[in-house]
């Protein structure tokens with residue numbers, strides 16, 4: 001029986017968390033990372049992928065999974081230029097396979113691939129976390145010409161962002177589905193050939209923002225996604241925190257259903273505290289601190305003999321740690337240990 005592999009997200013040499021510290025977390029199998037200096041849409045060069053893998057292996061960890069290979073906006077918009085970008089994406093898949101990569105996480109969210117309204121909300125215990133408050137969102141989006149979202153302020157030039165938002169103005173959810181379908185029909189056969197599993201990340205949060213179309217948000221959309229191309233290579237990153245901040249999504253049910261079908265290649269484990277009015281706060285992994293039944297979710301994975309990759313998703317900032325919001329060492333390490341402890345209890349022969 002192959003076993004679940006626990007991995008930790010690492011952002012490369014700029015990441016304040018050293019690889020050797022990650023390797024000291026008990027039970028840590030590997031790293032999930034990406035090449036962060038390649039412009040979106042370009043082919044990832046094999047030598048750079050190999051170098052990243054070497055760096056990680058020298059620290060005693062594996063690199064078998066990538067998060068993410070970003071999808072160029074022209075592909076999502078269905079522009080004629082998409083064919084070149086898709087061809088580049090196919091070459092990136094081939095290069096990643098040559099370096100021994102097994103799973104590629106990606107998403108299909110227009111413009112912003114995650115949205116929070118504050119990244120350092122102080123909790124009563126002195127830790128800080130990422131939150132989504134609709135009252136803050138309204139303030140942030142009052143002036144659509146000056147949209148400045150926490151975490152996105154340096155990703156786009158103002159005019160570039162404006163042009164992009166305009167390009168999506170008349171795009172519907174069905175248009176985005178058509179673009180996703182076109183993309184999958186082109187890349188899944190290549191992924192199959194290379195024995196790579198594609199794993200789409202759900203929208204975060206799983207509803208539309210700023211009138212942008214958003215389509216990967218619930219059970220029906222996951223059903224529709226896997227029906228576009230029937231292949232083991234066309235699968236999911238099941239993010240408990242992204243799907244779980246919509247109380248209508250039953251994460252345990254989703255894991256059971258798509259786990260049985262062998263469609264979940266990557267499990268993101270994160271707890272979230274759902275508040276009124278669709279507000280939410282990211283909480284510690286421990287079930288009682290949020291709204292999700294984390295051991296129930298792990299039980300569903302264990303029952304489906306899950307043998308893919310799992311990572312503790314975001315963590316709070318605790319013990320005075322400074323760093324990348326959501327991606328400190330301490331709280332994610334606690335999360336990994338908590339998850340591995342429950343996993344052992346469910347799976348030990």
Ligand SMILES: [Mn+2]
Pocket residue numbers: 201239240241242268313
């Ligand atoms: Mn996630």
